[in-house]
Amino acid sequence: MLRVAVCVSGGGTNLQAIIDAVSCGEIKDTKIVGVFSNNPGAYALKRAEEAGIDNCAISPKDFSSREEFNRAFLDKLDEWDPDLVVLAGFLVIIPKEMISRYRGRMINIHPSLIPSFCGTGYYGLKVHEEALKKGVKVTGATVHFVDEGTDTGRIIAQKAVEVQDGDTPEILQKRVMEQAEWVLLPRVINDIACGNIKLG
Ligand code: GAR
Helix, strand or coil, X not given: CEXXXXXXXXXXXXXXXXXXXXXXXXXCCEEEEEEEECCCCCHHHHHHHHCCCCEEECCHHHCCXXXXXXXXXXXXXXXXXXXXXXXXCCCCCCCHHHHHHCCCCEEEEECCCCCCCCCCCCCCHHHHHHHHHHCCCEEEEEEEECCCCCCCCCEEEXXXXXXXXXXXXXXXXXXXXXXHHHHHHHHHHHHHHCCCCCCC
Protein backbone atom coordinates (compact mmCIF):
# COMPACT_ATOMS: atom_id res chain seq x y z
CA MET A 1 0.00 0.00 0.00
CA LEU A 2 1.54 3.32 -1.12
CA ARG A 3 1.13 5.97 1.59
CA VAL A 4 0.68 9.39 -0.01
CA ALA A 5 0.71 12.82 1.63
CA VAL A 6 -0.56 15.74 -0.47
CA CYS A 7 0.48 19.38 0.09
CA VAL A 8 -1.88 22.10 -1.13
CA SER A 9 -2.40 25.85 -0.93
CA GLY A 10 -5.64 26.60 -2.75
CA GLY A 11 -8.62 25.12 -4.54
CA GLY A 12 -7.36 21.57 -4.57
CA THR A 13 -8.73 20.38 -7.91
CA ASN A 14 -5.63 18.23 -8.37
CA LEU A 15 -6.15 16.82 -4.89
CA GLN A 16 -9.74 16.04 -5.89
CA ALA A 17 -8.52 14.24 -9.01
CA ILE A 18 -6.28 12.08 -6.81
CA ILE A 19 -9.05 11.41 -4.28
CA ASP A 20 -11.47 10.40 -7.06
CA ALA A 21 -8.90 8.21 -8.79
CA VAL A 22 -8.10 6.39 -5.53
CA SER A 23 -11.76 5.87 -4.74
CA CYS A 24 -12.68 4.53 -8.17
CA GLY A 25 -9.63 2.25 -8.29
CA GLU A 26 -7.89 4.08 -11.11
CA ILE A 27 -5.03 4.57 -8.64
CA LYS A 28 -4.40 1.15 -7.12
CA ASP A 29 -3.04 0.08 -3.79
CA THR A 30 -2.77 3.64 -2.45
CA LYS A 31 -3.93 5.48 0.66
CA ILE A 32 -3.92 9.27 1.06
CA VAL A 33 -2.63 9.48 4.62
CA GLY A 34 -2.81 13.24 5.01
CA VAL A 35 -3.36 16.62 3.36
CA PHE A 36 -1.21 19.54 4.46
CA SER A 37 -1.99 23.19 3.72
CA ASN A 38 -0.06 26.35 4.54
CA ASN A 39 -3.33 28.22 4.02
CA PRO A 40 -6.10 27.59 6.57
CA GLY A 41 -8.67 29.00 4.11
CA ALA A 42 -7.77 26.60 1.29
CA TYR A 43 -10.83 24.94 -0.23
CA ALA A 44 -8.63 21.87 -0.65
CA LEU A 45 -8.99 21.26 3.10
CA LYS A 46 -12.76 20.93 2.69
CA ARG A 47 -12.21 18.38 -0.04
CA ALA A 48 -9.95 16.37 2.28
CA GLU A 49 -12.46 16.67 5.11
CA GLU A 50 -15.32 15.48 2.89
CA ALA A 51 -13.27 12.50 1.81
CA GLY A 52 -12.49 11.66 5.43
CA ILE A 53 -8.76 12.30 5.01
CA ASP A 54 -6.64 13.52 7.91
CA ASN A 55 -5.72 17.15 7.21
CA CYS A 56 -3.83 19.96 8.78
CA ALA A 57 -3.30 23.68 8.16
CA ILE A 58 -0.16 25.30 9.47
CA SER A 59 0.55 28.86 8.35
CA PRO A 60 4.03 30.41 8.39
CA LYS A 61 2.29 33.47 9.89
CA ASP A 62 1.72 31.54 13.13
CA PHE A 63 5.47 31.25 13.77
CA SER A 64 8.05 33.81 14.74
CA SER A 65 10.62 32.36 12.34
CA ARG A 66 10.66 30.42 9.10
CA GLU A 67 12.78 27.74 10.79
CA GLU A 68 10.01 27.08 13.32
CA PHE A 69 7.41 26.77 10.56
CA ASN A 70 9.71 24.45 8.61
CA ARG A 71 10.13 22.25 11.69
CA ALA A 72 6.35 22.05 12.28
CA PHE A 73 5.78 21.25 8.59
CA LEU A 74 8.41 18.51 8.58
CA ASP A 75 7.14 17.04 11.85
CA LYS A 76 3.62 16.84 10.47
CA LEU A 77 4.71 15.09 7.29
CA ASP A 78 6.90 12.67 9.26
CA GLU A 79 3.94 11.87 11.51
CA TRP A 80 2.00 10.64 8.46
CA ASP A 81 5.03 8.56 7.43
CA PRO A 82 4.37 8.84 3.68
CA ASP A 83 6.15 6.84 1.00
CA LEU A 84 5.38 9.65 -1.45
CA VAL A 85 4.77 13.39 -0.99
CA VAL A 86 2.76 15.09 -3.75
CA LEU A 87 2.90 18.86 -4.17
CA ALA A 88 -0.43 19.71 -5.81
CA GLY A 89 -0.61 23.48 -6.15
CA PHE A 90 1.60 24.02 -3.08
CA LEU A 91 3.05 27.51 -3.02
CA VAL A 92 5.64 27.13 -0.28
CA ILE A 93 9.38 26.84 -0.83
CA ILE A 94 10.30 23.38 0.40
CA PRO A 95 12.82 23.48 3.23
CA LYS A 96 16.23 21.96 2.45
CA GLU A 97 15.95 19.34 5.23
CA MET A 98 12.65 18.18 3.77
CA ILE A 99 14.13 17.85 0.29
CA SER A 100 16.95 15.66 1.57
CA ARG A 101 14.60 13.61 3.79
CA TYR A 102 12.17 12.96 0.91
CA ARG A 103 14.59 13.01 -2.04
CA GLY A 104 13.25 10.85 -4.85
CA ARG A 105 9.94 10.51 -2.99
CA MET A 106 8.52 14.00 -3.53
CA ILE A 107 6.83 15.04 -6.79
CA ASN A 108 5.30 18.28 -8.06
CA ILE A 109 2.81 19.15 -10.78
CA HIS A 110 3.54 22.26 -12.83
CA PRO A 111 1.09 23.72 -15.39
CA SER A 112 3.48 24.05 -18.35
CA LEU A 113 5.85 21.95 -20.41
CA ILE A 114 9.05 22.41 -18.38
CA PRO A 115 11.54 23.99 -19.19
CA SER A 116 9.08 26.59 -20.54
CA PHE A 117 7.30 28.96 -18.16
CA CYS A 118 8.70 27.63 -14.93
CA GLY A 119 10.97 28.68 -12.11
CA THR A 120 10.63 31.45 -9.54
CA GLY A 121 7.44 33.47 -9.92
CA TYR A 122 5.78 31.05 -12.34
CA TYR A 123 2.75 29.57 -10.64
CA GLY A 124 -0.98 29.34 -11.22
CA LEU A 125 -2.49 31.77 -13.71
CA LYS A 126 0.81 33.61 -14.26
CA VAL A 127 2.14 30.56 -16.14
CA HIS A 128 -0.73 30.72 -18.64
CA GLU A 129 -0.51 34.52 -19.00
CA GLU A 130 3.14 34.16 -19.99
CA ALA A 131 2.43 31.28 -22.38
CA LEU A 132 -0.21 33.39 -24.15
CA LYS A 133 2.09 36.46 -24.25
CA LYS A 134 4.77 34.35 -25.88
CA GLY A 135 2.27 33.04 -28.41
CA VAL A 136 3.06 29.35 -27.97
CA LYS A 137 0.69 27.02 -29.80
CA VAL A 138 1.20 24.08 -27.46
CA THR A 139 1.50 24.06 -23.69
CA GLY A 140 0.68 21.41 -21.09
CA ALA A 141 1.66 20.05 -17.70
CA THR A 142 4.68 18.37 -16.16
CA VAL A 143 5.12 16.07 -13.18
CA HIS A 144 8.67 16.07 -11.84
CA PHE A 145 10.70 15.07 -8.80
CA VAL A 146 11.45 17.89 -6.38
CA ASP A 147 15.04 18.97 -5.84
CA GLU A 148 16.65 22.11 -4.38
CA GLY A 149 15.78 24.27 -7.40
CA THR A 150 12.40 25.66 -8.49
CA ASP A 151 10.89 23.26 -11.05
CA THR A 152 14.35 21.83 -11.83
CA GLY A 153 13.96 18.21 -10.68
CA ARG A 154 13.98 15.21 -13.01
CA ILE A 155 10.93 15.13 -15.28
CA ILE A 156 8.68 12.08 -14.81
CA ALA A 157 5.85 12.76 -17.28
CA GLN A 158 4.43 15.48 -19.50
CA LYS A 159 1.20 15.98 -21.41
CA ALA A 160 0.69 18.52 -24.18
CA VAL A 161 -2.39 20.71 -24.65
CA GLU A 162 -3.21 22.90 -27.64
CA VAL A 163 -3.58 26.64 -27.27
CA GLN A 164 -6.61 27.89 -29.18
CA ASP A 165 -7.43 31.24 -30.78
CA GLY A 166 -9.18 33.52 -28.33
CA ASP A 167 -7.83 31.78 -25.23
CA THR A 168 -7.68 33.84 -22.06
CA PRO A 169 -5.36 32.76 -19.22
CA GLU A 170 -8.41 31.43 -17.37
CA ILE A 171 -9.68 29.39 -20.33
CA LEU A 172 -6.22 27.99 -21.00
CA GLN A 173 -5.72 27.15 -17.32
CA LYS A 174 -8.99 25.22 -17.30
CA ARG A 175 -8.08 23.28 -20.45
CA VAL A 176 -4.60 22.43 -19.11
CA MET A 177 -6.15 21.20 -15.87
CA GLU A 178 -8.86 19.13 -17.57
CA GLN A 179 -6.76 17.66 -20.38
CA ALA A 180 -3.40 17.36 -18.67
CA GLU A 181 -3.08 17.87 -14.90
CA TRP A 182 -6.05 15.84 -13.67
CA VAL A 183 -5.05 12.99 -15.99
CA LEU A 184 -1.28 13.07 -15.57
CA LEU A 185 -0.96 13.30 -11.80
CA PRO A 186 -3.22 10.34 -10.95
CA ARG A 187 -1.54 8.32 -13.71
CA VAL A 188 1.94 8.99 -12.30
CA ILE A 189 0.82 8.12 -8.76
CA ASN A 190 -0.67 4.86 -10.01
CA ASP A 191 2.53 4.07 -11.92
CA ILE A 192 4.50 4.64 -8.71
CA ALA A 193 2.07 2.49 -6.71
CA CYS A 194 2.36 -0.28 -9.31
CA GLY A 195 6.15 -0.06 -9.43
CA ASN A 196 6.28 1.14 -13.05
CA ILE A 197 7.99 4.34 -11.87
CA LYS A 198 10.70 3.79 -9.28
CA LEU A 199 11.09 6.11 -6.32
CA GLY A 200 14.42 7.06 -4.80
C1 GAR B 1 -2.46 23.89 -10.61
O1 GAR B 1 -2.66 24.37 -11.91
C2 GAR B 1 -1.01 23.49 -10.41
O2 GAR B 1 -0.44 22.92 -11.54
C3 GAR B 1 -0.41 24.84 -10.12
O3 GAR B 1 -1.32 25.47 -9.26
C4 GAR B 1 -2.64 25.01 -9.58
C5 GAR B 1 -3.31 24.53 -8.33
O4 GAR B 1 -4.66 24.23 -8.57
N1 GAR B 1 0.90 24.71 -9.54
C6 GAR B 1 1.89 25.57 -9.79
O5 GAR B 1 1.76 26.54 -10.50
C7 GAR B 1 3.20 25.25 -9.09
N2 GAR B 1 4.27 25.99 -9.69
P1 GAR B 1 -5.48 23.28 -7.62
O6 GAR B 1 -5.29 23.79 -6.19
O7 GAR B 1 -6.89 23.44 -8.08
O8 GAR B 1 -4.97 21.88 -7.78
